[in-house]
Amino acid sequence: MHVVVCIKQVPDSSQIRVHPVTNTIMRQGVPAVINPHDLVALEEALRLKDRLNARVTVLSMGPKMAADALKKCIAYGADEAILITDSVFAGSDTLATSFALASTIRRIGQDHSVDMVFCGKQTIDGDTAQVGPGIARRLGFEQLTYVARIEKIDPAAREIVVHRRAEGGVQVLQSRLPCLITMIEGSNTLRFASMDDMFRAARYDVIEWNHKAAGIEAPERCGLKGSPTAVKKVFAPPQRSTKAEMIDATKATPCEAADTLLAKLFASHPALEKEMVR
Amino acid sequence: MSAKTSQTAPHGLEDWRGVWVNVELERGRVHPVSWELLGEGRKLADQLGVALSAVVIGADDSATDAACAEAAFYGADSVYVVRHPVLAHYRTDPYTKALTQLVGRYKPEILLLGATTLGRDLAGAVATTLATGLTADCTELRIDSETRSLAATRPTFGGSLLCTIHTLNCRPQMATVRPRVMAMPARDTQRTGQVIQETVALSEDDIATKILTFIPDAAAEEAQLAYADIVVAGGRGLGGPANFQHVKELARLLGGDYGGSRPVAQAGWIGLDRQIGQTGKTIRPKLYIAAGISGAVQHRVGVEGADVIVAINSDPNAPIFGFATYGIVGDAVRILPALTEALRARLPTRAEAI
Ligand SMILES: Cc1cc2nc3c(=O)[nH]c(=O)nc-3n(C[C@H](O)[C@H](O)[C@H](O)COP(=O)(O)OP(=O)(O)OC[C@H]3O[C@@H](n4cnc5c(N)ncnc54)[C@H](O)[C@@H]3O)c2cc1C
Numbered sequence: 001m002h003v004v005v006c007i008k009q010v011p012d013s014s015q016i017r018v019h020p021v022t023n024t025i026m027r028q029g030v031p032a033v034i035n036p037h038d039l040v041a042l043e044e045a046l047r048l049k050d051r052l053n054a055r056v057t058v059l060s061m062g063p064k065m066a067a068d069a070l071k072k073c074i075a076y077g078a079d080e081a082i083l084i085t086d087s088v089f090a091g092s093d094t095l096a097t098s099f100a101l102a103s104t105i106r107r108i109g110q111d112h113s114v115d116m117v118f119c120g121k122q123t124i125d126g127d128t129a130q131v132g133p134g135i136a137r138r139l140g141f142e143q144l145t146y147v148a149r150i151e152k153i154d155p156a157a158r159e160i161v162v163h164r165r166a167e168g169g170v171q172v173l174q175s176r177l178p179c180l181i182t183m184i185e186g187s188n189t190l191r192f193a194s195m196d197d198m199f200r201a202a203r204y205d206v207i208e209w210n211h212k213a214a215g216i217e218a219p220e221r222c223g224l225k226g227s228p229t230a231v232k233k234v235f236a237p238p239q240r241s242t243k244a245e246m247i248d249a250t251k252a253t254p255c256e257a258a259d260t261l262l263a264k265l266f267a268s269h270p271a272l273e274k275e276m277v278r
Numbered sequence: 279m280s281a282k283t284s285q286t287a288p289h290g291l292e293d294w295r296g297v298w299v300n301v302e303l304e305r306g307r308v309h310p311v312s313w314e315l316l317g318e319g320r321k322l323a324d325q326l327g328v329a330l331s332a333v334v335i336g337a338d339d340s341a342t343d344a345a346c347a348e349a350a351f352y353g354a355d356s357v358y359v360v361r362h363p364v365l366a367h368y369r370t371d372p373y374t375k376a377l378t379q380l381v382g383r384y385k386p387e388i389l390l391l392g393a394t395t396l397g398r399d400l401a402g403a404v405a406t407t408l409a410t411g412l413t414a415d416c417t418e419l420r421i422d423s424e425t426r427s428l429a430a431t432r433p434t435f436g437g438s439l440l441c442t443i444h445t446l447n448c449r450p451q452m453a454t455v456r457p458r459v460m461a462m463p464a465r466d467t468q469r470t471g472q473v474i475q476e477t478v479a480l481s482e483d484d485i486a487t488k489i490l491t492f493i494p495d496a497a498a499e500e501a502q503l504a505y506a507d508i509v510v511a512g513g514r515g516l517g518g519p520a521n522f523q524h525v526k527e528l529a530r531l532l533g534g535d536y537g538g539s540r541p542v543a544q545a546g547w548i549g550l551d552r553q554i555g556q557t558g559k560t561i562r563p564k565l566y567i568a569a570g571i572s573g574a575v576q577h578r579v580g581v582e583g584a585d586v587i588v589a590i591n592s593d594p595n596a597p598i599f600g601f602a603t604y605g606i607v608g609d610a611v612r613i614l615p616a617l618t619e620a621l622r623a624r625l626p627t628r629a630e631a632i
Binding site for chain 1: 565
């Protein structure tokens with residue numbers, strides 16, 4: 001079994017600030033983290049390593065500093081880490097990203113054929129959930145998104161059974177390998193790095209490939225050129241113009257505050273009262 | 279010199295015409311986001327002067343017929359329907375095949391899908407197959423008059439910023455929109471649409487993924503949050519899970535539903551499916567009551583569609599007061615029960631019914 005986990009290094013968006021004048025993201029000093037959803041995918045892959053002795057390769061596309069994120073994955077127990085980094089990848093949208101990653105996975109498969117690809121449900125900076133399906137489609141892998149649990153896996157029979165979150169319930173799906181799985185949050189908890197793996201990570205050199213090494217013969221399908229979508233404008237969300245009508249409950253009892261609110265509420269929005277007794 | 283370069287469309291783009299909405303039909307039920315999208319699609323189609331069409335993919339049964347009729351009531355001029363036993367439950371492969379073939383056949387310029395688990399799974403596969411642009415979770419869709427292209431606005435960086443995205447050289451222009459972001463259009467049962475039966479060659483033998491079972495969410499678990507007219511929510515300011523009872527009680531009295539901010543959902547005070555905001559649910563209630571919630575931007579984007587927002591927060595400078603309709607500065611743990619009491623006194627019918 002060979003499992004590839006795709007991860008992305010993202011700015012910790014809880015610490016991101018927007019420049020009040022230029023409306024640009026102020027990244028300075030914002031720590032970079034592994035996209036939290038990807039850690040769920042990594043843990044699931046490591047469990048396959050525990051159970052089935054699967055080989056785990058982590059893959060990322062990004063600037064050179066993303067090697068740090070990949071090293072962390074080695075510390076958690078991944079076997080190999082590959083970073084594809086090249087100026088031709090700059091400005092990739094989800095279609096171009098999935099092209100680059102799928103091409104690289106195909107290249108990786110030449111050395112050790114790939115049975116499964118794991119991705120996080122989505123990233124916290126882009127939030128699109130599109131890269132996973134894009135990779136699956138390009139590789140012709142079965143696409144299993146929003147997976148909460150791997151129920152059964154039989155590498156010899158090339159069979160897998162998963163629980164997939166769907167609208168209004170859970171689908172129990174039987175599928176085949178190779179497949180691509182995106183994992184939803186809450187499915188597992190990432191293990192602690194072991195001492196041995198931490199030492200290994202410290203000495204480990206992340207494999208860096210440019211587009212050629214990654215087996216990409218059509219660089220024009222990557223980056224800005226290969227992206228059908230173009231960002232035309234970035235701006236701060238408009239404020240809801242009205243400021244709240246304030247009721248100061250610190251100088252009144254809770255009951256008085258509640259009565260004041262209801263009086264105001266029903267005077268200005270009489271329909272609400274009907275809504276409440278309906 | 280005014281160098282206004284006229285955007286000439288790359289060859290062939292003008293062959294693509296019409297606005298399409300994917301109608302999400304699962305186990306006999308249409309997801310309401312489909313109608314919300316038809317409402318929005320109607321505006322885009324009118325602005326472009328083209329037809330609005332619905333695509334219904336489903337089993338060969340009466341639920342599929344009903345979905346086609348409903349699509350017309352909600353504004354579709356025509357309905358393309360693919361019916362087949364293998365389409366009874368959603369699976370990526372047959373649905374992708376059906377939708378991509380129809381798109382190839384009729385060449386719509388815009389294709390909209392709901393940003394549900396089904397819609398996002400399908401949209402990603404379809405856009406990749408068609409090698410076209412896809413913009414996720416849009417909050418606003420407009421037609422750019424100069425380029426006649428779709429200007430799709432979406433939150434980015436967890437809601438801190440908005441960006442407007444165009445797909446200039448590929449068709450169709452694809453976008454997903456979350457439930458409750460667009461308003462529900464009026465349902466007009468006098469409207470009719472032309473229903474066009476389509477055939478796509480599908481066979482169970484070609485589909486590697488089988489559905490073994492479907493475990494529906496327990497009725498009690500199935501949060502109706504996104505569609506509730508009244509929502510009461512709590513945040514970390516409530517101090518602990520025990521105090522969340524006050525939120526649930528008020529919601530129950532009002533016949534509404536309850537939810538919370540992300541930290542509260544992650545701490546397990548409420549179920550994960552009750553998280554409101556950018557990475558949770560978008561709500562559009564008539565009344566939203568937020569207790570002990572700061573009003574961070576990621577929370578705000580999920581509640582902005584509410585008609586009236588009441589915020590209870592002990593900090594007079596909490597960001598939530600910047601967009602609430604009414605603000606009460608005080609301790610939510612004391613004010614929530616007082617509010618429940620005051621309402622119980624005022625709403626005798628419901629108070630008796632409970
Ligand atoms: C990528 C990303 C996605 C996110 N998605 C979401 C999302 O979908 N939804 C979401 O909600 N958040 C989301 N967040 C988190 C968001 O940024 C905020 O951290 C979160 O909304 C804060 O929750 P809170 O207001 O409950 O808690 P806090 O920020 O801790 O605020 C608690 C508030 O309660 C007030 N308070 C304290 N005691 C009392 C009292 N006794 N009575 C009344 N008020 C009191 C305080 O003044 C304060 O304003 C996301 C963050 C990131 C980075």
